[in-house]
Amino acid sequence: MTDRPHTPTLDRVVTPTDMKSMSAAELCRLADEVRQETISAVSVTGGHLGAGLGVVELTVALHAVFDTPKDRIIWDVSHQCYPHKILTGRRDRIRTLRQRDGLSGFTKRSESPYDPFGAAHSSTSISAALGFAVARDLGGAPEHGLGDAIAVIGDGSMSAGMAYEAMNNAGHLKKRMIVILNDNEMSIAPPVGAMSSYLSRLYAGAPFQELKAAAKGAVSLLPEPFQLGAKRAKEMLKGMTVGGTLFEELGFSYLGPIDGHDMEQLLGVLRTVKDRATGPILIHAITKKGKGYAPAEAASDKGHGVSKFDMVTGEQKKAPSNAPSYTSVFSKALLDLAAKDDKICAVTAAMPDGTGLKQFMDRYASRCFDVGIAEQHAVTFSAGLAAGGMRPFCALYSTFLQRGYDQVVHDVAIQRLPVRFAIDRAGLVGADGATHAGAFDVGFLSNLPGFVVMAAADEAELTRMVVTAAQHDEGPIAFRFPRGEGVGVEIPEDAKPIEIGKGRMIREGKGVAILSFGTRLQEVEAACEALAARGITPTIADARFAKPLDREMILKLAADHEALITVEEGAIGGFGSHVAQLLADEGVFDHGLKYRSMVLPDTFIDQAGPRDMYSVAGLNSEHIEAKVLDVLGIADLGAARA
Template sequence: MSKVKRPSPHSLRKTIIETVSRSGGHLASSLGAVDIICALDEVFDFSHDRILFDVGHQAYAYKLLTGRAARFSSLRQFGGLAPFLDPDESPADVYHSGHASDSLSIASGLASARDLAGQDFKIVTVIGDAAITGGMAFEALNQIGQRAQRMLIILNDNGMSISETAGAVAQYLSRIRLSPSYTKAKQGWTERLSSDNPVERSMAKAGMRAKNKLKELALPENLFEDLGLTYYGPVDGHNLKALINTFNRIKDYPGPVLCHVRTRKGKGYPPAEANPSLFHGVGSFDVESGQITPDSDSRPTYTQVFSGEALKLAATNPDLVALTAAMQDGTGLDPLQKSFPERCFDLGIAEEHSVAFAAGLAIGGKIPLVCIYSAFLQRALDQIITDVCLPKLHVVFCIDRAGLVGHDGPTHHGAFDLAYLQGIPNLQIIAPATQIDLEEALAYAVDRAEGPVAIRYARGAVCQAFEDLTRQGDIEVWPLGACFDLGAEVAQGLGARLRDPLWVKPLEARPDASTKTIVTIEDGVLQNGFGEAVALAYPDIRVLRFGLPDRFVSFGSITELREQIGLSSIHILQQVKAILQV
């Protein structure tokens, strides 16, 4: 890519702030990474080298510097620029990012492919201090260190996940952040190791060996060095010159280098610096005041209802405990954490560990609420099956963001939970539509159920429609969970009975004896979905199924996405009327 004059970090930040104030998005992380990305642009060739960003939520400046500035105002909007990184959008994007802690594995695989093919591009991965605590990141480091794979890992350390980074690794990072002496001792050798001159290189190797001996005596242990990486840092992540100098120094190093960069989340926008959690993933806001645009919907969200009910149940049931994988605020656990801090666990970006940890809690007599978003729970399928459902442990999965989530797009839609959960023996599955549904489901799951229960609910406001079983005729509409209001419109258009099925497994809803057709509507994929369960349960009834198609759904408002995939009342009515000739 020919180097055109790069906008200054200040002007990149201004564009990001203005755009996100309208489109919503991951503001604080993206502001914090601007200087790193500018320095990378200076030192590496974005059209030849491969730059990876873990999660990709911090990479807006990268989008701006890789040919997407003209379209940047469409960020996260239907048909616009993707919420995270997406190779279909730009050849500069290596993979479909969005989920945490996978970047180092992908970088490692890419490095092996490069080396097998004898290619020469450089690989750089930017990963946050929370994402690097994820199990998968450590699995990758395990290999990168052993194989001495040539790559640069930039640890973008702002001390924050969405809330504060959880765990011992985070504490460890804050300790080495404070002892910069280590780098100085090593700087010269690192440069010479990358030299073109073989004599200089071999002298440097000898020096490094001596230094390693010295390090054992004089310097504190360094986890990354012990794993076989060369550690470099900490570097001030907002000093562009220092970053460029550092990257120039280490870019040709023949093995894996971890460059520890200290940044500030929200850098350059005081409201985001003051409240980085609020501005991690934010809706629209007023730039001047930093005021978030209030939600116009007066109905509570499923998350709020869950939050209130969980707190109530915790007050009466001392065995109730709750846990989350780095999503305490998003899953509504903040109030419970405040009231019962010792019974609420933030386990970091560690979905697999969280589910197995819940199994341990249940074996020990506790009733854990496992509060994880549908799309992230995908990671923990094996633990759900083997550690929880096989032994029939009393664990309650509180699966938030089930169904379409809107602007965060395909990596975040909770499209698959019903498909991956329905086949698991011993697991009960409930999909509440209304506030009362959710409150009762949670109370049942905590106080009366004996084995594992999964309650799945959507992002956004609870449904308000009521069942209507008074209508005559031979059609019923069974909309699941957050599709209930949509189903009410369809039932009205057809003059059909409207049922709130609530239970997915076991299926509890029973059609009237006169019913010949059931229209199911769901916000998950149709394969192994709710409609399929209904069709299997009632082989003599015609079941017309509406849900997510067999392709990844993109991003935009939920209304736009439903329109696009035919999950709107007009489309469903048309289809049903055409099939039934009514």
């Protein structure tokens, strides 16, 4: 099915203003059409499907009741923002989602005034909404003025400490703001922890459902004659069920649970809150991730992240793979080691599938821990495991490891605890864009005393680095690897560890030496093949380590060549900077060595295909070829090729 859905009601909506005169019945029809338009668009582009489908009715109701963009809706993480984009003047571009020069897959301030706050990591929405509320009361006057601040946050995101820090502060300040807890019992992975159990208890027991929805609401919002009865009902329920709500203890009026797919209920609650709320209020809405699309509802992840798919069957159109993914290679290597060493354990922060730990969790449940969206805790928990005699692997995406950096410094590095950091999604990641790029980990880890920092050039090297990390008990160690499939090299069955701080020579040449760190090695080799046709034969080396550097190899490369070029998939201040420091300290530059460092540019690179992103970064084979010619004084690449 390639035809777009029939959407007569949605066709009337260009901006949320067009929804103001619609009846509840019309808004229900609008929601159905927005759901179909979302499914249709994501079937073409791929992206985050289930989260958006779960909030369609809520999105419609919010825009129908509140006066956006004056009233600010802040979507936590914003995986769920596609329906919001459809309703806020971007429907004509919705099939460019996550494409080069297209709409972002997340909210983005530069894209629309209806996106008041950019997001892509979790648990930031309440802090931002409180900031908007305080700015409003202090007379802040952005372009559209300041009205209500509304944070929409999922139950998975509520597992992060930042959400509670914000609620605690909001309860203290008592500013009018609205938090909508979008409780779908699932973040990316099934929710874990006491908060998930607490939320489940809140709405367990069907006979009390309607009574609890009324009695646990914000009593002060009810007409005065009903307040006494509501207070009595509320106290009765406190004794009979869960003993009060954590949210009220934090200073929020609590309203719910309500059915997040019941348009009339949503409209009634939101209108009441808009008219009468005075301080912070939390609306607890129960929703279903993937709602209204059977393939998403049936999927284990509720269609969280999908590639292009057939709308009728839901079957995803994935390109055939010629090699295993780096993530699966890490997973297998760790499983093999865990079978031989019962001290090996694994920690992830709500990403068991994404980090390759799902199979580890299935096989070694007692040694695998999903701590929820709580990277700070994941790091310090891993430190405690290491201090207690275990060999923990803390598996996080590079971009998420940033959230636990203080703990990496204070709880791991200073104490020299042997935590093994498996850093997935290193380098540029494609459609998720700048927010998920693994650009900074080499810089922020390799400047820490006692840290070992490795980058795998291919699948075989990654397997050896997992073994190396498992056997390294002298302090913290990290290895990074990219998203996507490997290069197809043979993976050793009995991988041996790598000597700490030792690189490897790939090809002996002359004139120019290229020192690669990570999977740009394949681009380096491709560049050198092109250069060989012109009689230029650079030396190629794989550094393997950003820390400790292979001093002997690097100084020999510098001594034997007129120029040295480093290539890496990281930002300024990483591997190349450490090499430059070594060369400066050793006085190598005094002898005329030409040195160049190829790194990610000092800018955030927008979404595109990975190769296109690396083209923008200037790190593909043709750029490496050009850099060699430039350092040799051959400025005109076209003339050289001719």
